Amino acid sequence: MTDLTNLGVKAIRDGVAGGDFTAREVAEAFNAAVAEAADLNAFIVTTPDHALAAADTVDAKRAKGEHLGAMGGVPIGMKDLFATKGVQTTAASHILEGFTPQYESTVSQNLWDAGAGMLGKLNLDQFAMGSSNETSYFGNVASPWKKDGTNAAMSPGGSSGGSSSAVAARIAPAATGTDTGGSIRQPAAFTGICGIKPTYGRCSRWGVVAFASSLDQAGPMARSVEDCAIMLEAMAGFDPKDATSLQMDVPAWEAGLNADLKGKKIGIPKEYRMDGTDEEILKSWEQGKEWLRDAGAEIVDISLPHTKYALPAYYIIAPAEASSNLARYDGVRYGLRDLPDGAGLQDMYAATRAAGFGDEVKRRVLIGTYVLSAGFYDAYYTQAQKIRTLVAQDFEKAWAQCDAILAPTTPTASFPLGSLDADPLTMYLNDVFAVPASLAGLPAMSVPAMLNGDGLPLGLQIVGKPFDEQGVLNAGLAIQQRAGFDTQPEKWW
Numbered sequence: 001m002t003d004l005t006n007l008g009v010k011a012i013r014d015g016v017a018g019g020d021f022t023a024r025e026v027a028e029a030f031n032a033a034v035a036e037a038a039d040l041n042a043f044i045v046t047t048p049d050h051a052l053a054a055a056d057t058v059d060a061k062r063a064k065g066e067h068l069g070a071m072g073g074v075p076i077g078m079k080d081l082f083a084t085k086g087v088q089t090t091a092a093s094h095i096l097e098g099f100t101p102q103y104e105s106t107v108s109q110n111l112w113d114a115g116a117g118m119l120g121k122l123n124l125d126q127f128a129m130g131s132s133n134e135t136s137y138f139g140n141v142a143s144p145w146k147k148d149g150t151n152a153a154m155s156p157g158g159s160s161g162g163s164s165s166a167v168a169a170r171i172a173p174a175a176t177g178t179d180t181g182g183s184i185r186q187p188a189a190f191t192g193i194c195g196i197k198p199t200y201g202r203c204s205r206w207g208v209v210a211f212a213s214s215l216d217q218a219g220p221m222a223r224s225v226e227d228c229a230i231m232l233e234a235m236a237g238f239d240p241k242d243a244t245s246l247q248m249d250v251p252a253w254e255a256g257l258n259a260d261l262k263g264k265k266i267g268i269p270k271e272y273r274m275d276g277t278d279e280e281i282l283k284s285w286e287q288g289k290e291w292l293r294d295a296g297a298e299i300v301d302i303s304l305p306h307t308k309y310a311l312p313a314y315y316i317i318a319p320a321e322a323s324s325n326l327a328r329y330d331g332v333r334y335g336l337r338d339l340p341d342g343a344g345l346q347d348m349y350a351a352t353r354a355a356g357f358g359d360e361v362k363r364r365v366l367i368g369t370y371v372l373s374a375g376f377y378d379a380y381y382t383q384a385q386k387i388r389t390l391v392a393q394d395f396e397k398a399w400a401q402c403d404a405i406l407a408p409t410t411p412t413a414s415f416p417l418g419s420l421d422a423d424p425l426t427m428y429l430n431d432v433f434a435v436p437a438s439l440a441g442l443p444a445m446s447v448p449a450m451l452n453g454d455g456l457p458l459g460l461q462i463v464g465k466p467f468d469e470q471g472v473l474n475a476g477l478a479i480q481q482r483a484g485f486d487t488q489p490e491k492w493w
Contacts, residue, residue: 004029005170009074009227012173013115016058016073023055023062023073027117030075033171034119039493042156042166044080044138045088046120051075054117069115070234077166077175080121081128082108082218083207087118091209092126092136095329095336095356105207106239107176107218114234119172122162126358127326128178128211131186131430132420133161135360140417143191144169144489148455152416157187163221164191168489174222174231178208180215181314182409182434185446188221189409189459192448192485194228194476195221199467200441201246202232204239212321213244215314215438225447225476229253232469248467256470259478262296266475267402271307272433277411280452285408288449288460288479292406295478302401304394309387310436315428316371316384317439322361323368329356363424392440399465404475408433409446409459437463447476448485457485 004026007015016023031048058073083089083101090096104112112118125135132155133141143156143165156165160177164187167175177184179197188195196219203218210216220231233253239245268289273282289299331337331352338351357365371380398405411432420427437444443466446459460479464472 005033007173008223009174009230012074013072017068023058024052026073027051027055027075030119030172037169037171037493040165040169041139041141042123042162043120044090044123047087047118051117051119058115070230071111072115074173075117075119077120077122077163077172078108078118079124079160079163079176079178081124081178081209082176084108087121092124092138094137099335103207106204107235110235110237122166122175124162125159127361128159128180128183129360129364130158131427133158134417135358137358141165143414145191145456154414155190155417157190159183160187164188164193167193167221167223174220174227176218177221178216178218180211180318181438182431184219184221185409185434185444185461186430188446190414192457193221193223194225194447196228196232196445198232198469199443201244202236204242204245206239206241210325212318214321215318225473225480226257229257229473251470253470253473257477258474259481260296261292261478264297265300265402266292266297267300267302267398267405269302269304269405269407271304272407281408281411281458284449284458284460288406291479291482294482300402302398304398306387306390306394307436310391310439311432313384313387314435314439316380319364319368320372320381323365326365388439391436395440395442404471405463407461409461413452413456413458433461442466443469443472445472445476447479449483451487
């Protein structure tokens with residue numbers, strides 16, 4: 001039998017439906033792979049029984065001749081930001097350690113309804129705050145990739161680093177991620193996989209631990225564009241429980257995949273050629289243009305003039321929303337409670353939050369509280385929201401010239417864990433190419449392009465018009481077919 005852990009979403013779904021193997025055989029193979037990969041620290045908790053129970057349900061349906069669902073027989077990893085009924089959900093923070101929801105997030109329920117099973121809850125940067133997966137209370141996640149000639153543990157990106165590491169290491173065929181300012185796309189680029197952030201509102205945020213509510217959006221991470229299309233179709237949909245959910249039908253993205261880009265114009269933003277961008281990243285961008293030309297697209301130069309202001313605006317807006325969202329973690333209702341002897345209510349609040357939040361979370365809460373405070377709200381938060389509007393308007397003007405935009409996903413390849421610890425600003429700069437699409441709420445995808453001279457993956461990013469996930473997926477498919485990226489990390493775990 002084929003090594004089942006080398007199969008992706010479509011191959012597993014179709015193989016189970018066709019009787020090539022059973023869903024239980026798939027679940028058992030991936031459960032074993034997860035158990036063997038403990039050194040990656042990709043999972044906070046594993047749920048082998050969940051994967052097996054879902055598999056048995058699918059096998060029973062097949063025996064009766066019933067429809068198996070779009071994800072029938074596919075076990076996945078679930079980022080530990082999604083509430084899962086009866087399974088610990090922590091957002092990788094000590095303050096939520098031991099919290100077991102009595103409800104299921106809409107996205108995870110959609111996936112279970114489509115026939116998927118859960119291998120476990122994936123590690124992440126605490127409360128999704130980070131670009132390297134080094135802020136988790138449960139320890140760093142290691143990338144399955146190593147830089148040639150070294151044995152240093154490399155960053156899988158963040159915040160969805162557990163998801164990217166698990167998919168790249170073939171211990172999960174796919175995983176959920178969330179993207180606030182690049183947290184699906186950047187880790188996908190670092191680990192040589194695909195990941196798409198859909199238009200804001202495509203996937204329900206209900207049951208997802210909030211970081212920045214006007215930016216957070218769930219999406220799939222998988223090894224191919226086609227697998228992302230299948231999984232996104234299962235995840236998305238209107239949810240009356242989420243006031244920001246789009247009341248629109250979910251398109252048939254898988255059926256609509258087409259790598260022929262004749263008649264399409266792809267924009268190249270001049271402002272994305274920034275100082276400090278790795279030379280090999282720029283070379284991959286040039287190669288991406290050639291691949292899209294070969295697919296029939298016309299390459300046109302465009303301008304997104306407010307790009308340089310996007311990152312500072314993001315790091316005002318996102319912490320401001322985080323400071324509001326994280327106010328609920330106070331030791332009163334759920335989660336950690338630190339109650340020193342003789343302490344009053346304010347002392348308990350302070351002690352609980354001091355013990356429960358990590359340094360990066362505290363940093364962002366402090367920034368957010370500051371920019372929302374009297375005397376500074378207009379100077380910082382209001383100005384950042386004006387910049388956000390200008391960034392969105394830049395994209396609107398660009399759509400008059402092009403159908404999609406091609407850019408690098410990140411300014412560098414992955415870096416060794418610990419190498420940027422002392423400098424949060426350098427870490428924040430890793431999101432420089434991803435943040436503009438997040439501020440504008442646009443669909444955007446990272447697709448692996450090639451390896452750099454150190455043997456590490458580089459990703460290319462496609463940004464699309466609002467609601468045009470199909471156009472993004474199609475351009476991604478064109479790149480995927482021409483890049484032919486099928487290199488796997490050498491197993492060391």
